[in-house]
Structures are given as structure tokens and as C-alpha cells.
Amino acid sequence: MDIELSWHLKIEVFRSHELLQAVWRGFQNEACCTAFQTYGWMSLLLDNVGTALSATPAIVLVSSEDGAPLMLIPLVERQQGALRVLEFIDFGICDYNAPIIRPDFAAELDGQDFSLLWQQILERVGRVDAVNLQKMPSVIGEARNPFTQLTCYDDLVAFNCPLSSDFTDYMKTRSSNMNRELRRARRKLEAIGPVELRVASDPDAADALMQSILEHKSAWCRANGVCDLLGQPAYTDFYRTLAQEEVGGIAHSCALTVGDRMIAGVFGLVWRGRFYGLIQCSDFESYRAYSPGSLLLAEVIRWSCENGISLFDFSIGSESYKGRWADEEEQLYQHGQAFSVRGRLIDMRRRALAGFKSRAHPQLVDALRNLRNKAGVQSQK
Numbered sequence: 001m002d003i004e005l006s007w008h009l010k011i012e013v014f015r016s017h018e019l020l021q022a023v024w025r026g027f028q029n030e031a032c033c034t035a036f037q038t039y040g041w042m043s044l045l046l047d048n049v050g051t052a053l054s055a056t057p058a059i060v061l062v063s064s065e066d067g068a069p070l071m072l073i074p075l076v077e078r079q080q081g082a083l084r085v086l087e088f089i090d091f092g093i094c095d096y097n098a099p100i101i102r103p104d105f106a107a108e109l110d111g112q113d114f115s116l117l118w119q120q121i122l123e124r125v126g127r128v129d130a131v132n133l134q135k136m137p138s139v140i141g142e143a144r145n146p147f148t149q150l151t152c153y154d155d156l157v158a159f160n161c162p163l164s165s166d167f168t169d170y171m172k173t174r175s176s177n178m179n180r181e182l183r184r185a186r187r188k189l190e191a192i193g194p195v196e197l198r199v200a201s202d203p204d205a206a207d208a209l210m211q212s213i214l215e216h217k218s219a220w221c222r223a224n225g226v227c228d229l230l231g232q233p234a235y236t237d238f239y240r241t242l243a244q245e246e247v248g249g250i251a252h253s254c255a256l257t258v259g260d261r262m263i264a265g266v267f268g269l270v271w272r273g274r275f276y277g278l279i280q281c282s283d284f285e286s287y288r289a290y291s292p293g294s295l296l297l298a299e300v301i302r303w304s305c306e307n308g309i310s311l312f313d314f315s316i317g318s319e320s321y322k323g324r325w326a327d328e329e330e331q332l333y334q335h336g337q338a339f340s341v342r343g344r345l346i347d348m349r350r351r352a353l354a355g356f357k358s359r360a361h362p363q364l365v366d367a368l369r370n371l372r373n374k375a376g377v378q379s380q381k
Helices: 018-030 039-052 103-110 114-125 167-172 176-190 203-223 233-245 284-290 292-306 341-359 362-380
Strands: 010-014 059-063 069-073 075-080 083-088 130-136 153-162 195-199 251-258 261-271 274-282 311-316 328-338
Touching: 010 114, 018 039, 018 059, 018 069, 039 233, 059 114, 130 153, 167 292, 176 195, 176 284, 176 292, 195 292, 203 233, 203 251, 203 261, 203 274, 233 251, 251 292, 261 284, 261 292, 274 292, 284 292
Parallel strands: 083 130, 274 311
Antiparallel strands: 010 059, 059 069, 075 083, 130 328, 153 311, 153 328, 195 251, 251 261, 261 274
16 A cells, blocks of 8 residues: 655665765755765765675665655665665664655655555565664654654663853853862863864864874773774774865864873764764873863863854763763664564564663663674674
């Protein structure tokens, strides 16, 4: 049965992002999406990490009868053991997975049974053993996410904080103890040398800073037994290329320095008034007593307030520091389907994990996720 919409829909599946580049770039500027669905991010992710993992793009474009794009779904097929799995283009590093969608099309889908359209899309994609869609927000900008109409389970939680143009007003909402700690740490650092937030503004500076951020973060991951995706060449190349090509665009690389020495760094994305904090590192070995990570975060939030950022996104994960800085939580969702015996076994495991995550302590869930990711990294080698 076809879904009943005012549009007569055309559904196409593309196995290469290059064929969609012009349409994609134009559509992302007029439709609803997060920074993780922009062409600059997605194309480099496929070229670097997707190629290394032998993933096959299955990018779905839903258009009206006259060819106007209505929804673009960035999907990929991956071989996981003996299974062929359809998932979002993510590879473990996107915070939010969603389609790019016109708000009026999303509004019409909100009153329909989206599962009927989704079934038509799956038929166009072709045979897979399972579908595994993770980290889906319920809202994409001003649009409802149609994928959360499907049978979904709770996934991760993201943290964020609305901002105004006045950094002082934001800091007044933080605890007095936190403000005292930051002032004391800042004074101690200034006794060593000038303290400054340096923002990369050209490709060479962005690459040098990104390389340093990745090295520090990778070393921290290894020292703490955390899955070190950033130590893998495909991921390193992705981030360094993105930092260079998108400097002045969605990519933001900056560092807190004392004199000429970087003591903390952050890489994030800037898109439609939202700052997405993705990778943060600190020189804890030399500057642990000076709270480098907290001082850096304060300066990045100050920069955000001064540059028209209305929402600071602390990303997914339940790290304890986010409770001090963030004011809001956003529940993300996951959906799975199975089309073979092996696929059903994978889906049963996914559902069991979803049920466990809804009951377990967040830090325990994070620890188990790191173990799972580490096992996955080993299987890819």
C-alpha cells in the first residue's frame, strides 16, 4: 500500500555521494538537518572512514513528482560478519543521525503512517539482513523526525544549554563554587604567562591544531582503556581533512594557550546557531592543577556568546562534568528491523541492550559501550 500524500513521490537510491553533491548542498541550506548531515561532513566521512570499512552508500533521495527534493536519508550498507546491515552514515562518530527534510514534508508525514513510506524505501534499497538506526533525535530543527514514528527504543542522551549574547549572564547561572574555582585556576595560569583562546582561521593552522588535539585525545584514550578510534588512520585523516577544508565553515578548532603552549584544545562544529562540542583534550600531565579543560570550556562558551551561538551542545554521553555546564537533556532513539534468521538474532541482542540501558546506571552503560567498541575495532583490523 502506498502512503497517501499530496505529493507524488519519487524514491531514488544513490551509491555515491558525488552524484548528489549539487542537490545535497543546495537542499541542506533550505531544509532541516543537523551539522552531521551536511555534505562537507558526510562526504569526507564516506571517503575516509567508509572506504576503509568497505561500506557501500545507500543514500536515499525522496523527491516530488516535479523533482523537488523533499527528504534525503544518508544511509550505508555494511558487512558485519555474515550480515548485511543498513544503518545511518555514522561509523561511531556522529552525535545525531537523521534525514535532511523539508519542514512542510515533515509536517505532512507527521499525520501519516511513515512505516508505509519506509517500506517503499527499503524495497528500493534492496535486500539486507537487518536495519540498525541509532542516535535519532525526535526533532530536527523545526521539523518532527518521521523516523521516530517507527517502533523505537531509548538510546543515548545528549546535553545542551541555551545561550544569550552575554557570557556573564550565563556564568551567573552556574554555581558559586564553580565560578570561584575557575577564577582561582585562571589567576594561577596567568602567573605563568598570558592566557589566550586561539581559534584556527586558516587551513594550515587548523591542521596543526587538529593534529595536536587528536594526538592528545588518542593518548588519553589509550591511557584510560577507552576505545581509540582517533588513533586509526582513517579517522585521523577524516578529522584533519575536515578541519582544513571546512575552516570558516562548519569546522571549529581552537586551543587554550599559556604563552605559546597549548594546554587544552577542542574541535567542534558550528551550524545554524549551534555549537557542537565533539573532541576535547587537555594536557593533564603538566596542568592538572589548573583545570585546563574547564577553563577552555568557559572560553569556548564565551566565544559562542560573542559569535551568535544560541545553543551549546555538549554532545552525547553522561560524563559528570556536563551536569555543571548543561541545563537540558535530549533523549535520542534507536530503531531496528530484521529480515533473516541471523538478522533477528542481532535485533534481539539490540533490544536486550536497549532494555538494559533504560534501567542501568549511565556510567555502567558507557563502560560497557567502550568494551563493545573496543571489540569492534579489533574485529575491523
